[in-house]
Amino acid sequence: MNTGTPFGAWILALLLTVSGGAVQAKTPPDQLLIGMNMNNLLTLDPAAMTGNDIVGIVVNLYDPLIELDPQELTNVRPALATSWEVNDARNLITFHLREGVTFHSGNPVTADDVVWSMRRILHLNLAQASVWKSYGFTKKNVDEMVRTPSPGIVEIQLPKPNDPKLVIYSLAALGSVVALDRKTVQAHEVNGDWGNRWLTTNEAGSGPFRLDSWQAKDVLNMSRNPQYWRGEPKLSRVVFRHFQESQTLRLMIEKGDLDIANNMAVSDVTALSHDPAMAVDTVKKGTIYYVAMSMKEPHFANPKVREAVRYLIDYQGIGKALMNGYGIVHQRPIQVGMPATLPDPGYTLDIPRAKTLLAEAGYPDGFDTTLRVLADQPFLNIAIAVQSTLMQAGIRAKIVTGTGNQIYGAMRERKFDMLVGRGGSGVEPHPHSSLRALVYNPDNNDAARLTNFQGWRTGFYDKQLNTDIDQAL
Template sequence: MKHLTSALLASALALPLSAPAALAETPDGVLVVAQNIDDIVAIDPAQAYEFTSGEIVTNLYDRLVQYDAEDVTVLAGGLASDWQVDADARTITFTLRDGAKFASGNPVTADDVVYSLARVVKLNLTPAFILTQLGWTPENVDQMVTGQDGQVTVKYEGDFSPSFVLNVLASRPASIVDSVVVKEHEQDGDMGNAWLNENAAGSGPFVLDRYTPAQMVRMSANKDYFKGAPAIDSVIIRHVAEAATQQLLLEKGDIDLARNLTPDQIASMNSDEIKVETYPQAAVHFLSFNQKTDSLTDPAVWQAARYLVNYEGMADSIVKGQMKVHQAFWPQGFPGSYDETPFTHDPEKAKQILADAGVETPITVTLDVINSAPFTDMAQSLQAGFAEAGINFEILPGTGSQVITKYRERSHQAMLLYWGPDFMDPHSNAKAFAYNPDNSDENYAATTTWRNAWAVPDEMNAETMAALSETDPAKREEMYRDLQRKVQEDSPIIIMFQAAYQVAMDKGVTGYVNGATSDFVYYRLVEKE
């Protein structure tokens, strides 16, 4: 058995192991990462909408403006060196920086920017809604986004502050692709979508060498990057789903970073050769009930559920160090957050709520969950807690992509999942958790409300849009806090935790940046001693 395990590990990484008496070493100039990457559905920026795909896109592509590795809290120029805002005319004019090139060697031009933004809108895949918020449609986008001679003019419709628009343009689908290369690989009018889900055509700090779904990603440094070549020559991200295997590989020296260790594993680390870094995250974790399931439509079930989650029990054990109790849709630490946590584990109160409402139990519900730590452990905790009130979960584990695809199809009953903002403005999460004006099956929306078939009350829909256009910052933040209170009190989405992300790494690794969202994971500054 010992020989079989060693063979599997060596095979998995395709790297030679050192002699038994010494730790293995990863190659000089190569950062080797073990990570569960099976949530990736797409890596084309016009389609990528998963956490891991966001990390990949960020390292391969640039945007006009972006949050970058040096300071992930500052919106800075990316492919644009500067910009001029005309709020009255709802127009922003960007000047492209000189010398920026794509991995192909082609210069970044205004035509590439115009093509890239219009491509997202015309393909109309999952993340397109982020850009179409600006009033862009397949019919008008060619008039709304124009450019020539190193300048791009962006027009928008709606009562938005310019800062909101800039945050939209700093989001993942606003990544700029090499239009010359992409057009060469177009098939049947797909604007290169199939090709870009296996390859890349960006100007970012890294170039994609190889992507094999649910196996590996290999990127090499872009030596001509406009901010300078990355400090590391290449990054290999290997799909290692099992946390225990990641720990073993790190301890043996076969990898440099382990991205998915459990709290127990983190606590057990005692090697002087390994360090653990903790990064606050913007993602919130929730339990949701699909309103297409009749037994889950009574608001009493939603309210009782809030008292059947063992928040503190999980926070002190299975998600310790990785999550903290948070019960509102906008994460703590960001303007407009609502940080009250009124719900505790109280099965007797939950049973009383159900009894008072005349809800008949037992209720049997399937619960979809990603088949990796800590999600399976969280599902078992929920299963035990809900059973105390006669709500019986049948846990259905699946890969990340399987679970997310099912969620998007609205074919689940209950779902344990997480959500991160698409851009750093509270409207990003408000639209996901407090807005759904058209609940029809035909009106696909990349929101938790639509995916759970929750027809949001008209007043809440109206308040969400009013907050978006509010120009007074203090009043706007209070409107978002009010929306969070309402969702917290009465919705089929039970928000439980805010993530804190821990990464274990070789002590010689420096410069790794893991910001508050998956779009803020950067390898450009990484060095290895």
């Protein structure tokens, strides 16, 4: 894969929770206090969301049509839709909606709301539109392809040949195709923005929790929805608090001032894992930590330079020292355990080989570049490690840190050199999920705005590979 070098694949998302023992959480038993770095929590609009942090919030504010069974991801379970079927031609999926569900406003959840919510994704053309555009949906055809022929029925017609099972997985897994309260959102529409500005800091869902307040980089409060169709949630309140430093999270959870701490540094997790009052949970995901290179930048447009960078990463060293519990070394785009996953190519840190490749590319003395990275762990430590080994072959990478909008925003605008990031989807239990997110790029023009595809962000375009991915469906 020429877009970047994945090294921490199959992410293990760390959650540190207070259990029974010497340390008891001081929060009320019916409330949950979660500590996390909220720098990358940029919007609450499901159509615009990117990254893992927002997904856990959106799925508690909204309801999808269907959902994946967390214990067996290949099983799809009913949610707002009680049943669904695919026609014999395999180009039409019909959903039958649950009756009696209401939004937080009290308005009923209707098929019109669901259809409008999906159309909205394509019309806004924000981050979550990329997936649906890859299936052939466009701003021009979505009103025809996504429809409600009668009350309580939602039909999704596939614009081009696709595996309907994969489309069903995407509907169940992404969190973007959720039911929005159309009346409430339209009441806050400004200049045809489909309510995007308002939904950045508000919600219009039917999920188990309501949004009470959100102060960016500070605190987000949710309270339970007593009319939730699955039954009233046991927790009365969930609070997300922003903490910049992992050591602060560690101190807070040691004192019992937090119930859960998300994404702490490996050193702090290791120390707390020896405390019998703590429970460390790891959750397997299909996303990948990667080093991306922009092929719009002349140095990285040269395949020999990209090959050299592959030999300038200490995969094993990073894996052992910085990624313990967060991920394992995996150098293929398809997540571990999926069909079609090939053996790793076996890239290792090899400075002499990298220098030879750089000389062949016309850069015997290396070159200057920038390496963008979130100012969070483990990203920053990974970038520092990569910077060090790049320097050994003469690539002088200046680290540029920032928030998610500053780092990934530049990537979405295709205005970066190198970047340490995390992505790759992997949420659907299907190889296409990883390929689509990491290498697929059907339209390399800037105007295409396939901003959720790493292939488009990096300018990587391989016509034959795109064709192979399409035909595999």
